[in-house]
Amino acid sequence: MSFLNPLLAGLGAAFVALPIILHFLRRKRKPVMWGAMRFLVEAYRRKRRRMTLEQLLLLASRCLLVLLFAFAIGQPVLGGASTQSGPQELYIVLDDSIASAANEGGDEAFELHKAQAIELLAALSPEAGDRAGLVLMGGPARSVVSPASSDIPAVRRAIERLSRTDSAADFEGALTIVSEAIQTEEPNAPAATIAVIGSLRKGSVDPDRPLPRLDNLGRQTRLVVAAPAEAPMSNVGIESVEPIRSVVLGEAERDGQALVRVERSGVGTGEAASVSITLAADGSGATSTAEAEFEPGQTSTEVMVGFTMPPAEVSAQPTLTATLASDSNNADNTSTTAIDRREVLRVGIVASRPLIGQVGLERFTPADWVRLALSPGETTGELRIVDTTPSLIDAPRLATLDAVVLLEPDELASENWPLLRRFVDRGGLLIVTPPADDSVQLWTDSMTEALGLNWTIAREPFEPDVDTRIDTETRNNTGMLTLIAGELDQLASSVTFQKLLPIESAQDDEDDAILRLTDGSPLLVASHPSTETGRVSPGLVVYMAASPSLSWTDLPTRPLMVPLVQELVRQGVGLSSDRAVRVAGKADELPGRASEILDSEGEPAKLPIRTAGRYEMRDAAGDAVGVLAVRPDVSGARIGVSTTAELEPWFAASVGGTLNLQWLGGTESANTTDASATLQRADRSKLAFWLLAIAFAFAVIETLLARWSARSMELHNQPEPSV
């Protein structure tokens, strides 16, 4: 039971103390000098037990009387605010996420949800002043009708026109929108009913994340939740498709490989399974198929699938599409990604030029080694090296580059670091190494500060143990060295180090390190700089703790040098550039080069994009600048079943207890109702009436008790003696 006027009820209940206080106040009366005390004492001795009992009964009946009156004026309602007598305000929170694409009994769940929402609307009456609002749960949650409108038919039409999204459910966001809509300081605001309609499968709910509070919004709030779907199903979805070579240069590379990650959920995850994945690049006319294998208990796996690049003239910016066979939820059976195809990569090597020509290996500068590594043979024309000096760095020059290798950071003027920061923020790759000389390094603070990196780099080089080698066991999975991972053990084993300028501490040390040394210190570290606003820059900064100089390491003369530098640059550019791939519901920012997005029908798409697929990017001039691939959020399509017992504490915490929570349909919980009964009007005064009736009965009992205690007194009607 709850109260529509809890303040009045509480205030009234506080008056229960009144009879008790009066009881004690009376003790302070002036005593009466009495002669016949012996008879009084004797009578008291004889009747003490009965009198005590009568007094307690009398006190209890008086307290109960006050309490019942308090409850009556508080306008009680049973089962939370389930019954209302005034206008009703209904907010429908509809699950249009990818989870609602599940096949529930032959129909898509979303259509069932819409029908359930329309059924709820039918119980409202515009004539009675009822209002309805509509909020959609597909992430990020959005309001369609909010605040609530009295135009109920319009809300119904809005529901009928709705299409499902491919994003994960945003429960928290949806309820936040509703809470902001129903928040009021109006004293007599009608009670609000929030109806959550969805299948509540595992992909939609996360009981570990608390929902916003709905019980402190200035009005009575009730949460009516559609009972979770009970049908056990299994689902497999494509989490991602990533080409191994993140940047494809020119026409030379016709065959590629892509890593397809697959996730499964629901029943049967304890058993081994395999799913067939078909991959095709648009315009190539060729498809490839591979089997993704799940071990028993394994819920995610990956498989490498080959593909053929289409000719540039057929598709300048091709996309890759992976497809699964039909299952319980088809929305996550297709995933698309864009291939970054470029004609040329421009790499700037920033180092001061020697005054004399180079003779002999011992005279090779780090810039010479890097240049040699980037173009070991004849120049292909696809990877162009631009030599520059630290003092010549300026914004126009940087704007033409895809990557910058900074070999003498100590020579860089402090005002030029922000230029590099802007270069990185545009999606550029910056590779930094210590300068070859072993002087005290004063540039490190300027770099980390300007680039927003949480690294602390040593100020002086140190000499590691002679047997320090590259630790190939602990390299991470950033993807930068994926293509040489197989040969890395062999290539790295012979590299030795004489000097190092390591990173002493990094906030995300484990995630950032690409390669470590056997002493545990990182050799190669990569990180996306963060901005003051907390956003992460698309560009990438790679730091190598050893200068590519023979005075620091023999790496430049080892076989690892060429593939390492090549991969760092090519994969680094691919990972650092703002890739045109987004996840549905999380595509709230366009790649830097695009100012407009068109969907498959040529209509401008609004951000954030919630529907998976292939979108065309246009720049400010209206020219096509590539393809944006939006893939479904497979995490929202997990099809496991939740129970009301699991979810009840989660919802109840949001509305201040289970009294304000009702389940719509279902059989698992006792506190269930159906759609029509949910909004059924009831005369709340009935309960108050019965409470008043009981209070009246107690008043009669109290009077009888009081008279019974002094039954012969009233017969004589004697005045009180003036003693």
Place this chain on the structure above:
Amino acid sequence: MADAPSVSRDASLYLHPQTLARLKSFELRAKMIVEGVMSGMHRSPYQGFSVEFAQHRPYSPGDDIRRLDWKVYARTDKLQIKQYQQETNLDLVLMVDNSGSMAFGSLPFSKASGQGSSKGSHDRDQWTKFDHATGMAAAMAYITLHQGDRVGLVTFADEITGMVDRSGQRSTWRPIVETLSTQTLDKPTNYGRVIDQTLAKVTNRCLFVIISDLFEDPETIRSALARIRHRGHDAIVFQVLDESEQQFTFKEPTIFEGLEGEARLRVNPRAIRDGYLEVMREHLQAIERATLSFGFDYQLVTSGKWLGPTLAKFVAQRNAKIKKGKMG
């Protein structure tokens, strides 16, 4: 001791002319024959030179020949001695209780005294049981003295607190009233001790008039009355109670504090009234039974009621019983 005018004023306070006027036509007679030194209206157990013939008896040697009935001898030739009922005066001993419980009263003094005074003795606003007892004692002393009988006074609580020796002079009424008006009301009662002390001071047979609320164990009262009876005295017991003590008309929860030093007690009168009245009724019945069992007279007196009718009714009933006993 108060001066004469104040005593007179106090006396008139208790002896309202209406009270005395109603009692004047009655003669106060003792039911039993009491010993007296003065010849009067009361029969004496000592037959002798009295004027009222009682009976004849055969002459025995040694008898006073002056008491031979010569007329009988002439008619019957038998020697008969005339016996006469000796007429004596009545010794009345008024015993007035001035214990703490007698200080209780619920009626305003002005309403009960009939004189419009706002305060009585002891500066009390209420007409106390002691006020009523004092009025009764004064009235009875006045009547008795005007009959020519002797009156004495004993006031008592846990012991004798005041005493006026028996005297037949009408001026005795003044020290009686004076003694009554100067008693304090703050001690408990001890009937056993008081009766013993009083009986030790009385050598001849008397009529004891006990005016008290008798808030004592009935057995103690019975024991005290038994000693009076044992010594051959007669007694009249006036039990004086306030009306609220008989009705217990309190309504609101009240703290009661005893007038004789008893502990406080907080009760709801509505709840306890029945029990109280039952205990009170049992007590009154026990006292009455004890009194009547010794042949004494008992009268319950309500302190709020007018003195005159109560005393007149009692004296009338008593005289009727005496006459009936004589005729029989």
